[in-house]
Amino acid sequence: MERLGVGIGWRPEIADAVERLDGLDWVEVVAENVCPGHLPESLVRLRERGVRVVPHGVSLGLGGADRPDPAKLAALGERAVELGAPLVTEHIAFVRTSSPLLEAGHLLPVPRTRDALAVLCENVRIAQDALPVPLALENIAALVSWPGEELTEGQFLTELVERTGVRLLIDVANLHTNRVNRGEDPAAVLDAVPLEALAYVHVAGGVERDGVWHDTHAHPVPPVVLDVLARLRERVDPPGVLLERDDDFPPEAELAAEVARIRAVVDAGGPPGTVRQRVALREEPPGPAGEAARTRLALGQAALLSALVAGTPVPEGFDRRRVGVQARALAAKRASVVARVAPELPGILGGPDAYRTAFLGYARGRPMTAGYRRDALDFAEHLLVRDLPADPAARRRLTAWWRERAGARPRGRVARWARALVGRTP
Template identity: 35%
Template sequence: MQPKFDKARLPMLGVGLSFRTEIAQEIVEQIDSFDFLELIVETAFAGILPDDFYEQVVGRVPVTAHGVSASLGSLDEARIDDGHLERVKAELARLRCPWFSEHLAFTKAQQVDAGQLLPLQRSQATVDFVAQKIRHMAEAVGIPVLIENIAYYFNIPGAEMDEAEFLTRVIEAADCGLLLDINNLYANCLNHGLDPMAFIDSLPADRVVEIHLAGGEEIEDVYIDTHGHAVNQAVFDLFAYACRTKAPKAVVLEREKNIPSIDELIEEIQAIKSVWQQSRMAITA
């Protein structure tokens, strides 16, 4: 049976970095600069981790795992493949993860992989369907599950609610946590004319466990979540507001393209940590 979700029982991790194999050695050499690391679980499955990853990382800093291929919104699959979940569970145990996160999206239909995180129809029927899949995943992996909001560039017809309400209904029906990606939120609000502060305000604080930060760029009047740029000031401001109002347990900096030097990443981590610590002081004051 899926254990009841309780944010208060989850550990306070601090500010970490999304692990990238391209700079694996640099990350390991500077491991003390990060409160924790987040690993895309499919990276472990692909066999491309450094040979000494578990020895050099696990046990030295906490590690969380992030999934990209469960395709929770695939309506032609009522359950996530048990074989996939067994592999995830084994990796989570090996990494000693306090929680596991996945995306509220679909990536495939009728076994055709789109190679992208695609949005769902925001309907109550989708809420009910996806919530059951999340509950199945949480029961299978045996640790708390977080669901991440994605960046989307078009709306699926037939929406019955806005994104914030849809997201809230899913995590409450699934009894899971939220991984709030601030850059995705910013992209969606900018591209679709939404109010980002109102979006954050509408989210239940007792579900917001982790925050993702990344950079993007505007291309032909569309803001794209590229993960290839530094975090911009508007996203930083929204991050600070989310920290003050939602009290997340962890923050992750993501950088997948145009990866700068490890010193530049650490400098950005320190700027993020300063905002996070100030918000925590404001909450406890």
């Protein structure tokens, strides 16, 4: 595996600070946030300096019951080529269901069962065949556990690597999150997984509330996560280590200090212990997962996701309190991302608090089905149909905003009403 060194997740809000970081070896960029042919100038300058750029996907949902979307795979591959990336990365997670059509807007855990493993392995092989560079997959943080799991995290990841030859992106913050939320020992996972397949490592901050660890990427990296990084470093010299920070960005000096602390842990690790070598790929990998396995997985994932985003009953065997915590977290994230996608909405609606109250009321029982931009438009329509906001001037501003962004959508009842509101006729 190509050595990457120590890096940071590139985000537009900290682009200038990232460029000024001393000794920066590489950056990771959210794949869905860059467009081939229109790279941000900051990324172009970094590449010209020789800084490697790795695209990190969040929307494939390789752990879902459906086969990977060819268009999403093609888009991820285009970004890898555009960035000259040595690999691309994604997650061991599901993010949507097709029956019913629901979007989580977040990475959700797959059940560690034989069915889910078979489906995941087939989906990974499809992705590998479609991508122009190697693929690595990340372990995710989770608030809930699936009932009836048949494998440990270490067993699941090991069999995934053995069956597909896929590389691993180990997130040590997620290992800590799962220690708090699911009682899983990070050391046991690190002892079990094939570290010779390690592509690189993520490090991030979070916060504990009422006995639940939230992997926020908006807090400083705590010592306990650096401890997990140190335990990993005792076992292997990682090809790359990267700091993730997605929100509530600190001053530049604090950001640089966090990167320095991570580098110090990596440099202080000393010679790693002997890494047990495993076969990277079975000579005769198992065949297709089979439609029965996909159907069983689809039913389970649909039941859980519907409980999380549509308010249906919690499936039997799940911790109802934890599902409730996850549901509230998904709704809060959905509100935050829509506000970033459509930053005018909080101002139109009277400020962040008024926006958040209105959006959470709209989202209750109205699951997202087509991404955040469509969600923002649907939210605006929902308000306009109900003659909201109450202030006529705000309604006119919201109508103008909606009309400008609705594009060529057919002019149904709401569209005709919205046009009439601003004095235009169909």
